[in-house]
Amino acid sequence: MYVIKRILVVDDRNELLHLMRRVLEDQQYQVSILQDGKDAFMRVKNMLPDLLILDLKLGDMSGQEILKQVKNDPATADVPVIVYTAAVLEADEVTRLINGDPQFYRAVCLLRKPFELDTLLNKVEELLDESGH
Numbered sequence: 001m002y003v004i005k006r007i008l009v010v011d012d013r014n015e016l017l018h019l020m021r022r023v024l025e026d027q028q029y030q031v032s033i034l035q036d037g038k039d040a041f042m043r044v045k046n047m048l049p050d051l052l053i054l055d056l057k058l059g060d061m062s063g064q065e066i067l068k069q070v071k072n073d074p075a076t077a078d079v080p081v082i083v084y085t086a087a088v089l090e091a092d093e094v095t096r097l098i099n100g101d102p103q104f105y106r107a108v109c110l111l112r113k114p115f116e117l118d119t120l121l122n123k124v125e126e127l128l129d130e131s132g133h
Helices: 014-026 037-047 063-072 088-100 117-131
Strands: 006-010 030-034 051-055 081-085 108-112
Touching: 006 014, 006 037, 014 030, 014 117, 030 037, 037 063, 051 063, 051 117, 063 081, 063 088, 081 088, 081 117, 088 108, 108 117
Parallel strands: 006 030, 006 051, 051 081, 081 108
Antiparallel strands: none
């Protein structure tokens, strides 16, 4: 039986949220969207999505902080995460975090904006396949 994969997308920019939802739903994923970071960790914990797609630059909270919360909690630590940003310094910092503790940050992938939607879809598929989610 085919199980529909559930994806949570967190971004403070409405137009990008809706574009991602449309593209992912076209690929038969069930997509939930969240526009502010303060509720993101609790949503992940309650929903336990098969994948989290997270902007690192949110208006009300750092995406890095959400990533750390998700990976620190045993209930959510195994949720694969795609993080993305256009900020070079932030991207470098997250790359250092991932490389510095690959076990803690397992199943975390960084995309630098701008990225092609095909690149995103390939990463989504790759992480879902690897995680067995």
